[in-house]
Amino acid sequence: MNTHEEQSRTENRNVTDNKLNSKPSHSKGGKKGRTALGEVNSNSSRLTIKGKEVESTRISQPITRVRKEPSYEAERSISKKRKIFNDNDNNDVHDDTNVTNSTKIFVDDxxxxxxxxxxxxxxxxxxxxxxxxxxxxxxxxxETELSPKINYTLSKSKVGVHYIRPSVRAILIDWLVEVHEKFQCFPETLYLAINIMDRFLSENKVNTDRLQLLAVTALFIATKFEEIHLPKLAEYAYITDGAATKEDIKTAELYMLTRLDFEIAWPNxxxxxxxxxxxxxxxxxxxxxxxxxxxxxxxxxxxxxxxxxxxxxxxxxxxxxxxxxxxxxxxxxxxxxxxxxxxxxxxxxxxxxxxxxxxxxxxxxxxxxxxxxxxxxxxxxxxxxxxxxxxxxxxxxxxxxx
Missing domain, CATH: 1.10.472.10 (Cyclin-like)
Known part of the structure; x- marks a missing residue:
């Protein structure tokens, strides 16, 4: 997986283990960027974002794209390689008549x-x-080798420092699903992004205010692996509403891939x-x-x-x-x-x-x-x-x- 050319020319690739746990980066204008998921109240399952308690995050900034609004069964222009897995109701590649007749061999017995x-x-x-x-x-x-090693939302006594409350993960995943829909990515991309995120969280401790950076970077990596037409890096930064800059995402990408040994060829x-x-x-x-x-x-x-x-x-x-x-x-x-x-x-x-x-x-x-x-x-x-x-x-x- 290649990082951007300007990144390779200007940044030091020796990323330390505390990159994702560092303080949130600042925007160019000198204003402090919004924390990824806000501060978590230890006595509540809610998150505090911009001083308000919420149970879920929604995308507040619209993305202007030429792609039409997606649905769960929307079809897009895809390559011939992708077409063999086309799930369009009216244009299946397989001959359903022949398959149905053959299926009766075992359905009846x-x-x-x-x-x-x-x-x-x-x-x-x-x-x-x-x-x-x-x-x-x-x-x-x-799939056995590349599945998360532990369920990090179990009780803290079982998973120790890797523990994250189920409600926090749900907010993160719900936001990720919404971004995935906005970008009109393939279903495979969402599954790979969740796998990358879960594998990383099962073995690494990440501060709550960096979780949104983790999620958007996982999606960024997954789209480069699965997609044909990719959203621009600036769109990933924009969709976080100030929680992550382009430089944050590129740095996190390199760190996450290094920690995962660049193992992203996961059976979808x-x-x-x-x-x-x-x-x-x-x-x-x-x-x-x-x-x-x-x-x-x-x-x-x-x-x-x-x-x-x-x-x-x-x-x-x-x-x-x-x-x-x-x-x-x-x-x-x-x-x-x-x-x-x-x-x-x-x-x-x-x-x-x-x-x-x-x-x-x-x-x-x-x-x-x-x-x-x-x-x-x-x-x-x-x-x-x-x-x-x-x-x-x-x-x-x-x-x-x-």
């Missing part, structure tokens, strides 16, 4: 062995089906979700609802140290329950394409499904930007909330049975 669906892509060289097994074997190995959860979608016949409604479950799980503090393939399986399983795909709950084919997860017999998996349902229905922390993002069009949010409410009313009796 719950006891049949797992079905090889990768053969359906043999005619499309861009899908490289002959390498699928090797690719995902590598992904399963790398969208890879696992799309692979599971193949076993479901590429049902568009199921996939879109699964995206909400997946994004909510990554934004929730309960699942910080969970692997992306595992969270993708939870999201996809619950999405099938929302759309009432009762022809089959989970069989050997889903187990194979989820990386070996036995949804109907794995107690940890079932408990985490219930945790996610409960968190959506009665959240411990607020994620307003995320909910607003999916509360459009066909209102995925409403469908999911109705389902979660019903499951709680029935004490989850129908989550793992017909």
């Amino acid at each position: 719950i006891d049949s062995p797992w079905t090889e669906l990768d053969e359906l892509d043999k005619a499309d060289p861009s899908m490289v089906p002959e390498y699928y097994n090797d690719i995902f074997t590598y992904f399963y190995k790398r 959860p969208m890879n696992f979700l799309r692979r599971l979608s193949k076993a479901d016949g590429y049902d568009t409604e199921t996939r879109n609802i699964a995206k909400f479950f997946l994004e909510y799980a990554f934004c929730s503090h309960h699942f910080i140290d969970k692997k992306p393939s595992y969270l993708s399986a939870i999201a996809f399983y619950l999405a099938r329950r929302v759309v009432a795909r009762n022809d089959i709950l989970w069989n050997s084919t889903f187990t194979h394409y989820s990386g070996g997860i036995e949804a109907l017999t794995d107690n940890e998996f079932q408990n985490d499904c219930i945790t996610l349902i409960t968190e959506i229905e009665s959240p411990q922390t607020r994620l307003n930007s995320l909910r607003d993002k999916y509360d459009t069009g066909r209102s995925i949010l409403k469908k999911v909330e109705t389902y979660c409410n019903n499951m709680i009313q029935t004490k989850f009796s129908e989550v793992f049975q017909l």
Whole structure:
């Protein structure tokens, strides 16, 4: 990952370990910049920003961009390399008719062995089906290596100096989701940004007033790795409303990448979700609802140290329950394409499904930007909330049975 040329010419690259813990930088005009998330009252879960108590931050400064306003399923001009993962409802690359007919092989027979669906892509060289097994074997190995080591929002006695309250992280994540929407980035970019931020926070202590700098820098790194058309560095600084300058972001970028050993080639959860979608016949409604479950799980503090393939399986399983795909709950084919997860017999998996349902229905922390993002069009949010409410009313009796 290259830093800007002027940075390499003028700055010393020997960054010390206390860079992110230093005092907030000052603007060129001599005025002190606004602290990233304000001062945290130790007796309250709220933050104090500009002398006022708030529970969440919203973007106060509009960004003037030529890109149209995004939605959860907005399509943008993308390269041919990206097109093979296009999730447009009306322009899927795959032939859904052929996939659906093949899927019936195992949908009608719950006891049949797992079905090889990768053969359906043999005619499309861009899908490289002959390498699928090797690719995902590598992904399963790398996701273990590049997941956060600890959940730093657990009790302070468990994580020590790395502890951050769930409410503080929720405010940070909610702001990050909103910025991601403003910039109209790919879903992969948000997931990678959260992964970078969580991995760094699980191993490094960061002062509260530098958390917003950490979040915007994580997004800056992720966009350079995932995006084709990048927002300018000045836009990242502008969106923080004075909390971080361009120089702050460049310095933090170098420090964070050094601490992470430049390991950012993380297996993105969208890879696992799309692979599971193949076993479901590429049902568009199921996939879109699964995206909400997946994004909510990554934004929730309960699942910080969970692997992306595992969270993708939870999201996809619950999405099938929302759309009432009762022809089959989970069989050997889903187990194979989820990386070996036995949804109907794995107690940890079932408990985490219930945790996610409960968190959506009665959240411990607020994620307003995320909910607003999916509360459009066909209102995925409403469908999911109705389902979660019903499951709680029935004490989850129908989550793992017909």
